[in-house]
Amino acid sequence: MTAQTACEECDHLIDNAVADDGEAIHCPRCHHHISVVHKAPLFAPIAYASAAIMMLVASLMYSFMSFASAGHSVTMNFAQTVRSLIAYGYNELALLLFVTLVIFPLGFLAIIFYLHGAMILNKKPFAARTCLLMLQHSKHWLMVDVFLIGILVSLVKVMGMADVGFGLSFWAFCLFTILLVKTTIVTDLPWLWQQLVSPAKAVEVNDVQRSAYANDYQLCHYCGHLNHLAESVCPRCHHQTHARKDPNLDRVLAFLIASVVLYIPANVLPIMDTSLLGGSDPATIMGGVILLWQLKSYPVAMVIFIASVMVPLAKMVAIAWLAYSVKSTRNYDPQRQLKLYRLTEFVGRWSMIDVFVVAILAALIRIDGLIVIYPGPATVSFAGVVILTMISAMSFDPRLIWDDSHIKENNRS
Template identity: 50%
Template sequence: MQRLSLSVDRSVSPTSYRHDACACGECDLLIPATELAEGESLACSRCGHLQSRHLPHSRVRPLAFGLATLVMFVLCNSFTFMAFSSHGLGREMTFLQTITTLVDAGYLFLAVVLSVTLIGFPLVYIGSVMLVVWRLDKSLHPHAMRSLGRLLCRIRPWLMVDVFLIGVLISLVKLMGMADVSMGLGFWAFVGYSIMLVLTISSLDTHWLWQQLFGHVEVALPEQGAVTAREAGLVGCHICGALNQEGENRCQRCGDHLHSRKPGGLQRTLALLITSAILYIPANIYPIMDTVFLGDDSPSTILGGVVLLWALGSYPIAAVIFIASVMVPLAKLIALFWLCWQVGAGKAHSPLAKLKLYRLTEFVGRWSMIDVFVVAILAGLIRLDNLMTIYPGPAAVSFAGVVIITMVAAMTFDPRLIWDLQEGEQKLE
C-alpha cells in the first residue's frame, strides 16, 4: 500500500498559505489543495461546511488574547463577584464560591461540571494554545505537540464560560425582585474573561496550526470518478484534516485514530438519546431548586420558575429560560431521533436540509446548561442563615445529565451517513 508523503515546510508567507487537500468532515467531499490569501476562508462546495480560515496575525493574536484571558481569570477570582442583601443581612460571593457551595451541599456532580467547563477546560485550552503557538519555530517533543493539538480540538465544544455569563445575567433579573444586588469587580473581570476566551478561540484555525506544526500532507486526488474520500480509498482525519490511505490505523500527521465513519454507527447515538430521554422526565418533574424563606420550603421546577418570571413581568427572561431549558432539549432529542430514523430507514431525500438541522442541534445544545448555571449562582449567593437560603434540587443533576449526554449524542452522530444514502441512490440509477 502506497503511503502519502508528509513534507514539513514552515516557510509560509505571512499573507497566504496553501491549505492541503482534504475531505469535508460533514459530507466527505474531496476538496483540492487551495491557496488562501489573508482573510480568506475555504468552505465545502457541496454542504458549505467551513474547512479553514487564513486569519490575520495568526500567531500573534492567539498569544495576546490567551494572555489577556489568563489575566482576567486571575482578576475575577481576586475580587467580589456578586453581593446580595435583604432585611439587613448580606452576603458576598466570589466566582469560586459558586463551585465550593455545591461541594458543601453535597452536589459533587454539579460542582465537577462547573469546575471542568468554567475553569479546567478553559485554562487547559488557553495554556495549550499559548504553548503550541509559541513553540511553532522551536524544538518541542513531537508526541507532546500532537497530544496538545488533539486536546485543543476535543475540549473546545465543552468551553461554556459564555453560557455561564448569560446565566449570571438571568440570575440578576431573578434576584432584583427579592433584594438588593450589586456586581463586584470580579464580575466585570469575568465579562472580560469570557470575551477574551471567545476571541482566543476565534483567532485560532486548527487546520492551519497542524500544517504549521507538521507540514503538508501531499496527496494526488483522482481526476475523475471518485467524489468522496471513501470512493477514492482515502480517509480524512477528523482532528487535523489530513488525508490518509484507507487501512491506516493512525493519522500520519496528528497520530489520532482513523475511521472512515464514526465508530458505533447509529446504535451509539440511539443509546445516548434513550438515556437522555429517560433523564428528561425527572429533570422536569422534580424541583430544580429549593428556596427556604423563614423556615418555609418552596421547591421550584423548571416550568415553575418560568411561570414565576412571567408573573413578575420578566417576559424576555422567562422566554429565554423556557426555550433554552424546556424546548431546546426536547427539540434536540426529537431532531436527533428523527435523523437516526431517516438514516436507518434509508431516506435519501433533502440531505442538505437534514445536515442544517443537525448543525442547529449541535450548536444550541450547550446553551441548555443556562438553568444549571443559574441554580449554581443562586445557591452560592443566597445563603442568609435562617432568613433565606437556596439549595439545588434533584432535577439539577438530571438536567445537567440531559444536556451533557445529548451533546455527546450529537457528537457521535455522523452526518456523512446522510450523504452516503444519496450516493447509494445515484449509483443505483
C-alpha cells in the same frame, strides 16, 4: 487529479487544506468552514489568549457579586459557587462547573499560548500532536459564555427581592468571555497542524467531484489528513482512523436513550428549593417558568422555557430524526438535514443555563433565618441530559447524510 483534505461534514474533496493569511476556505458543496486564517495567525491568538488568561485569574481573585436584603448582605466569588455545591452534596455539579469554566478554558488558552509562543521563538514545541488533539477535544466543552448568560438570568430573578452589586471579578469575567471567544475565532487548527506537525500531503484521486470515501480515502477527523482506507492509524496525528464515526448509530442511540430516561426526573423533580422564613418552596423547571411569567418577567421566562424545556426536547427529537432519516428508504434533502444537524450541535450546550442559574443562586442567596436557596435533585438529572445529548450529537457523523443520499439516488437510477 489531487486533493489535500475533505470536508468533515459532507466528505467532499478539497484541493487545499489550509487558507492563506487573512483568507478562508469553505466547502463548495455544504459551505462548511475548512480553514479560516487570521491576518496575523501567529501573534493574534497569543495576544488574545494571554489577555484572556489574565482576565480569568482576575475573575477568580476578587468579589463577583453581592446580595443585600433586610439589612443582611452576602458577597459571592467563583470559589464560593463551587464550595456551596459541595456543601449541599452536589459534588458532580461542582466538578462540572470547575472543569467547564476553569480547567478546560485555562488549558485551552495555555496550549494556544504555548504553541504560538514556541513558534515565535523558533522552537519546536514538545508534544505538539498531543496539544493539538487536546484543543480539538476540549473546544466543545468551553461553557464560559453560557455561564455569563446564566448570571444575567440570575440577576433578573433576584433583583426584585434584593439589591445586587457587581464586583471586579464580574467585569473581569465579562472581558474573559469576550477574549476567549475571540481566541477561538482567530485560532485555526488546520494551520497549526501544518506549521507544527506536517503539511497536508496531496493524494491522487480518480474523481475530485466524488467523496473521499468513494475514492478509497478516509478523512482523519482530528487533524484533517487524508488517509487510504487500508490505513488504520493516521500517520500525521497517530490517532486511530475511521471512515465514519459510529456508522451503525449504536453509540448515538445509546446516549440518546439515556438522555430521554434522565429527561423525566429532570422535569418532574424540583430543580431548586427556596427556604423563606423557615418555609420550603421547591420548584420544578416549569414551575420556575410559570412564576417568572406571573411576575411579568416575560423575556427571562421565555429564555428559560426555550433553553431548559424546548431545546433539550427538540434536540432529542432532532437526533432521533437524523438517525431515522439516514436509515430510511426515503430520499431527504441532505442540505436541510445538515442544517438541522448544525443547529442541533450548536444549541445543545445552551441548555446548561438552568444548571448554572441554580449554582449561582445557591451561592449568592444565603441569609440564614431569612432566605436560602438549595439546589434540587433535578439539577443533576438535567445536567446529565445536556451532557448526554451533546455526546450523542457529537457521535453522529453528518457524512452519513450524504452517503445515504448518494446510495438512494444510485438505487433509484
